[in-house]
Amino acid sequence: MRITGMSDLSIADVARVDLDRVDLFDSELYVSGDPHLVWAAMRARAPLHRQVLPDGRAFWSVTRYQDACRVLGNHREFTSEQGSLLSQLGHGDAAAGKMLVATDPPRHTELRMPLRRLFSGHAISMSEKRIRQAVRSALRPARETEVWDVAQQVAMLPMAVAGALMGIPEQDWSDLVRWTAMATAPEDSEYLVASSGATLAIAHHELFEYFSREVRVRVGTEGDDVIRHLMRMPVGDSTLTRDEVVVNCYSVLLGANATTPHTIAGTVLALMENGDQFRVAYKDPAIVPTLVEEGLRWTSAASSFLRHAVDTIELGGGQVEPGDAVAVWVGSANRDESVFADPYCFDANRADNRHIAFGFGPHYCLGASVARLTLRIFFEEFIQLIKEIEPAGPPRHLKSNFVAGLTHLPVRTLIRTDATKPRDWPGR
Numbered sequence: 001m002r003i004t005g006m007s008d009l010s011i012a013d014v015a016r017v018d019l020d021r022v023d024l025f026d027s028e029l030y031v032s033g034d035p036h037l038v039w040a041a042m043r044a045r046a047p048l049h050r051q052v053l054p055d056g057r058a059f060w061s062v063t064r065y066q067d068a069c070r071v072l073g074n075h076r077e078f079t080s081e082q083g084s085l086l087s088q089l090g091h092g093d094a095a096a097g098k099m100l101v102a103t104d105p106p107r108h109t110e111l112r113m114p115l116r117r118l119f120s121g122h123a124i125s126m127s128e129k130r131i132r133q134a135v136r137s138a139l140r141p142a143r144e145t146e147v148w149d150v151a152q153q154v155a156m157l158p159m160a161v162a163g164a165l166m167g168i169p170e171q172d173w174s175d176l177v178r179w180t181a182m183a184t185a186p187e188d189s190e191y192l193v194a195s196s197g198a199t200l201a202i203a204h205h206e207l208f209e210y211f212s213r214e215v216r217v218r219v220g221t222e223g224d225d226v227i228r229h230l231m232r233m234p235v236g237d238s239t240l241t242r243d244e245v246v247v248n249c250y251s252v253l254l255g256a257n258a259t260t261p262h263t264i265a266g267t268v269l270a271l272m273e274n275g276d277q278f279r280v281a282y283k284d285p286a287i288v289p290t291l292v293e294e295g296l297r298w299t300s301a302a303s304s305f306l307r308h309a310v311d312t313i314e315l316g317g318g319q320v321e322p323g324d325a326v327a328v329w330v331g332s333a334n335r336d337e338s339v340f341a342d343p344y345c346f347d348a349n350r351a352d353n354r355h356i357a358f359g360f361g362p363h364y365c366l367g368a369s370v371a372r373l374t375l376r377i378f379f380e381e382f383i384q385l386i387k388e389i390e391p392a393g394p395p396r397h398l399k400s401n402f403v404a405g406l407t408h409l410p411v412r413t414l415i416r417t418d419a420t421k422p423r424d425w426p427g428r
C-alpha cells in the first residue's frame with residue numbers, strides 16, 4: 001500500500017475525486033494510486049461512504065478519527081465476530097469466539113487477560129539485547145556496501161522477538177515469515193502462487209500445520225513460552241482447545257510479522273523524503289521516541305479493519321443497519337486534519353500525537369510494547385550508524401487493502417566515520 005503523503009496536493013485535487021467511482025477494496029489502489037487523496041475526499045465529503053462490489057457484497061467506510069475510534073472502541077455497537085478484515089467480507093470468520101482478534105468481550109477479556117503478562121513492558125524489556133543484535137544484523141549491509149534494500153533486510157526482524165516469545169527455533173523463522181507474508185498479501189506478485197486463493201490456502205495450511213505440530217510436541221512439557229502459556233492458561237472455567245491455541249499462535253505471529261517491518265521501511269522512506277527530519281534525528285538521537293510515534297502514525301501499517309453493526313446506528317452523519325459491514329481506515333484517521341496539526345507533514349518532533357496505529361478499545365494491539373521497543377532500538381542504531389541516505393531506486397508498495405507496506409526499498413547509504421563496530425556485532 002502506498003504510504004507517502006499528499007503534501008503537494010491541493011484542495012482542488014481533493015474536490016476532483018469522484019467518490020462514486022472510488023474502489024477501496026481493489027488492492028491495486030494501494031500500489032499505483034494514492035489512497036490518501038481518496039481518504040481526504042471522503043473525510044471532507046462522505047465521512048460515511050458505501051461501496052457495492054460487482055458481486056453484490058457491500059461495505060461502509062469511515063475515514064474520520066472520531067468515527068474510527070467509535071467503531072473500533074465499542075464492541076456493543078460493532079462486533080469483531082463476523083470478520084475483522086476486509087478480505088473476509090461476506091465470508092464471516094471461522095475463528096470467531098476462539099481467536100483473540102475475532103472475539104468480543106466478555107469472552108475476549110477472558111482470553112486476553114492471562115496473556116497480558118507475557119506482552120507487558122517489563123517482560124519485553126528482557127528481550128532488549130536480543131532485539132539489538134537482530135537490528136545490528138539487519139543493518140549489516142550498510143557497513144559492507146552502499147546500496148541495499150531496507151525492506152528486505154528488516155522482514156525477519158520481528159521473529160527475533162515473536163520467535164523467542166513463542167519458543168520457535170531460528171531455523172524455522174524464514175518459512176514462517178514467508179507464510180505470514182503470503183497470508184497478509186496473497187495478491188502481491190512477490191508472494192503469489194498460481195492464484196491469490198491458492199496462495200492464501202497454502203499459507204493457512206502451512207501455518208496451522210506448523211503450530212499444530214508445535215502444540216503436539218509441547219504436551220506435558222514445562223516452559224513459559226506463549227504457546228505453552230496458551231495451552232495451560234485458565235480461560236473462564238476451562239482451558240483452550242488445541243484448535244483455539246493454534247489460531248491464537250497464528251494471530252500473534254501475523255500481528256508481529258505483518259506490521260513491524262513495514263513500519264520501519266515506511267519511516268525510513270519518510271526520512272528520505274523529508275531529509276530535514278533525518279538531519280534533526282541525526283543531530284539529536286534523543287528524539288527517537290517521538291520519531292517512532294510519528295513513523296507509526298505516518299505509515300499506519302495496519303491500515304484497515306472491519307466490524308459489523310449489531311444495531312441501527314447513527315454514524316458519520318448517516319445510518320448503518322444491523323449486519324452491515326463497516327471498514328475503518330486507520331491510515332485516514334491518522335491524517336485527520338481536525339486532530340493532527342499539519343497531518344501531511346512528517347514531524348519527527350510532533351508533540352501531540354494521539355495516533356491509533358495500534359488500534360483503539362478492547363482490541364488495542366497486544367504487541368504494542370514490543371513493537372515500540374523494536375522500533376526504538378532500530379532507529380537508535382540506524383541514526384548512530386548512517387550519515388547519509390538517498391533512494392537507490394523506486395520503492396515497491398505492497399499489494400494489499402489491509403497492510404500499508406513496502407516489499408522493496410532500495411537505498412544508498414554512507415555510514416558515519418565514527419561508527420565503531422559494536423563489541424557484540426554478529427559474526428565477530
Ligand code: HEM
Pocket residue numbers: 072080084100101102112158162251252253255256257259260263300301302305356357358359360362363364365366367368370371
Ligand atoms: C508496528 C507494529 C504493529 C502495529 C501497527 C499493530 C497494529 C495492531 C492493530 C491496529 C490491532 C487492532 C486490531 C483490531 O482492532 O481488530 C492489533 C491487534 C493485535 N496485535 Fe498488533 N500491531 C503491531 C505489532 C504487533 C506485534 C509485534 C505483535 C505480537 C508480538 C502483535 C500482536 C497483536 C495481537 C495478538 C492483536 C489482537 C489483540 C486483541 O484482539 O485483543 N502486534 N495490532
